[in-house]
Amino acid sequence: MTRVNLGVFVRKKKNKSGSVSVQIIDTSSGKPRLLKTIGSSANAVEIENLYHQGISELPNFTRQDHFDFDWEDDRSFLDNLRYSLKEIQVIGPEIILGKLFDEIGFNQIPDELFRHLVISRLVFPLSKLKTSEYLMRYNGIYVDVEKIYRFLDKLNKSYKNKVQQISYDHTKAILNNDISLVFYDVTTLYFEAADEDDLRKTGFSKDGKHQNPQIVLGLLVSVDGYPLAYDIFEGNKFEGHTMLPIIEAFKRKYDFDKLLVVADAGLLSKQNIQLLLEGSYEFILGARIKSESLIIKKQIMSHVFSDGQSIVIDRADHTRLIVSYARSRAVKDAYNRQKGLNKLEKAISSGKMTKQHINNRGYNKYLKLSGDVTISIDYDKYTQDSQWDGLKGYISNSPLQKDTIIDNYKHLWQIEKAFRISKTDLRVRPIYHRLQRRIEAHLSIAFCSYKLYKELERQLKEKKVGISVEKAIDLMKTIYSINIILPKSRKKTHFIFAKEEQQLHLLKFFNINVNSQ
Numbered sequence: 001m002t003r004v005n006l007g008v009f010v011r012k013k014k015n016k017s018g019s020v021s022v023q024i025i026d027t028s029s030g031k032p033r034l035l036k037t038i039g040s041s042a043n044a045v046e047i048e049n050l051y052h053q054g055i056s057e058l059p060n061f062t063r064q065d066h067f068d069f070d071w072e073d074d075r076s077f078l079d080n081l082r083y084s085l086k087e088i089q090v091i092g093p094e095i096i097l098g099k100l101f102d103e104i105g106f107n108q109i110p111d112e113l114f115r116h117l118v119i120s121r122l123v124f125p126l127s128k129l130k131t132s133e134y135l136m137r138y139n140g141i142y143v144d145v146e147k148i149y150r151f152l153d154k155l156n157k158s159y160k161n162k163v164q165q166i167s168y169d170h171t172k173a174i175l176n177n178d179i180s181l182v183f184y185d186v187t188t189l190y191f192e193a194a195d196e197d198d199l200r201k202t203g204f205s206k207d208g209k210h211q212n213p214q215i216v217l218g219l220l221v222s223v224d225g226y227p228l229a230y231d232i233f234e235g236n237k238f239e240g241h242t243m244l245p246i247i248e249a250f251k252r253k254y255d256f257d258k259l260l261v262v263a264d265a266g267l268l269s270k271q272n273i274q275l276l277l278e279g280s281y282e283f284i285l286g287a288r289i290k291s292e293s294l295i296i297k298k299q300i301m302s303h304v305f306s307d308g309q310s311i312v313i314d315r316a317d318h319t320r321l322i323v324s325y326a327r328s329r330a331v332k333d334a335y336n337r338q339k340g341l342n343k344l345e346k347a348i349s350s351g352k353m354t355k356q357h358i359n360n361r362g363y364n365k366y367l368k369l370s371g372d373v374t375i376s377i378d379y380d381k382y383t384q385d386s387q388w389d390g391l392k393g394y395i396s397n398s399p400l401q402k403d404t405i406i407d408n409y410k411h412l413w414q415i416e417k418a419f420r421i422s423k424t425d426l427r428v429r430p431i432y433h434r435l436q437r438r439i440e441a442h443l444s445i446a447f448c449s450y451k452l453y454k455e456l457e458r459q460l461k462e463k464k465v466g467i468s469v470e471k472a473i474d475l476m477k478t479i480y481s482i483n484i485i486l487p488k489s490r491k492k493t494h495f496i497f498a499k500e501e502q503q504l505h506l507l508k509f510f511n512i513n514v515n516s517q
Helices: 044-061 092-104 112-123 128-139 145-174 243-254 270-278 294-301 327-350 362-366 379-388 402-410 413-423 436-462 469-476 501-509
Strands: 008-014 020-026 033-041 066-068 082-090 181-190 214-221 227-234 260-263 282-287 310-314 320-325 367-370 374-377 391-396 480-485 492-497
Touching (some): 020 044, 044 128, 092 469, 112 128, 112 145, 128 145, 145 227, 181 413, 270 282, 436 469
Parallel strands (some): 181 260
Antiparallel strands (some): 367 374
16 A cells, blocks of 8 residues: 655646746645756656656655555565555566567567567557657656657668568468468558658548548468568559569568469459469469359359359469359348448438449449439349359469368458558558658558567467457556665565456466566
8 A cells, every 4th residue: 555645746837938847846734835846848758757757756755655565475574564666667568578579589679669669559559759758658768759760760771671581480480381371462551641742642542531642551461360571552553563562572582482372352453363373373362253254154143052162163364263152141242232222222312422423333333324414223233233142253273172262262351350450459550750761660660560469369379368469468558567675675676566367367378477466
């Protein structure tokens, strides 16, 4: 329990000059009395630094300046011993995520700031300024934001390729050297700034931020979603043109003789298929079966599918089209079509539909113009579409069995998860940087943080901890290190403060000793 003189506290006083003075004030006599000025500054991080310095000095001005801790283990010499409080820090992320950081091999980067930025991106994913404030407030580490920016330049210049190599080597080890199956997809990342340049351009935004300049991010992952490689492209670049450059660079860098590439229908084009064939790649691509030739569509429609059944159709370019049917997918397709129809009907009845809505995007394909002004729904087209419910197509040149091809494609959800985690848990966008080298460094940090996320996920599952990554990180944020000075010997020591059962449970699985209960 804590006993302090409540009349003594640390305050921040705004000065006319715009700076802030941090002071220790005593109100025990009824009137505020200045005991000490710790310092003053106009910099937010420095102010927080001074504030915490003031808190650490409070015991010097209070008559009751100690914490009592009740120990319940056999270390009798610590029973009911009173300690002078020195410092409390959030230690959970460092002792668990820091342990995994080292196991991956990221500690080969000879700069402690890299460690702090990678872990902070996973625990406290905000701007670099907010990261600086977080490190000061919760870890007692003072890092000026300008130092962070300078390190980003150094990271991009000296360590960008090395961190990807470290991640690759670790992934290769945990997958027993089997990285012949890779998954590729793209997303867009937008910027808050309105101005464009050679890299940041407006284009089709997957975030719905069409008015914001953006970049296109291509990501390559392994089975189970471990990140392998990435690259960025101009914001208006067609996503289909991003796949081959990344795959070629990855194959060349790690000297692969054979790769099986899996990508969704968004990457499907005649040019990509031709380039993959010319590069001797095996591939599995999501197919747009409604866009196939009339002959192939007739073959598909002539077949009566049962649940879970699939067929193989040879295509003119020496690839195979595998078409599978699932009853559950059919139910979902029908539901989504009906939902889309209801939305269109509501929009038409409200008079919000215009000529600009007549296109092939989504369910707008059911709209038609009558004369010059009347917009209506083509219900015949809507009904005809029902014959495709439950059908899914895959184009491949792989000699694998059709069921294996389908199973491999199903792993593609891992890369969708990677983008979701990057955009939500890691908050990789919006991006506030303007310079390309810092944009690239920002993504290097996010790449490493995602690798750390996946390693935490893997070990939680392997150790059968029974909690999610998100829950584990929340628990880490509530595990503290208390630095103390023993009142008799004046020796400095510390212990981990974790009393909740779930905290102790988590620490136990990562073989971290806790000297408190």
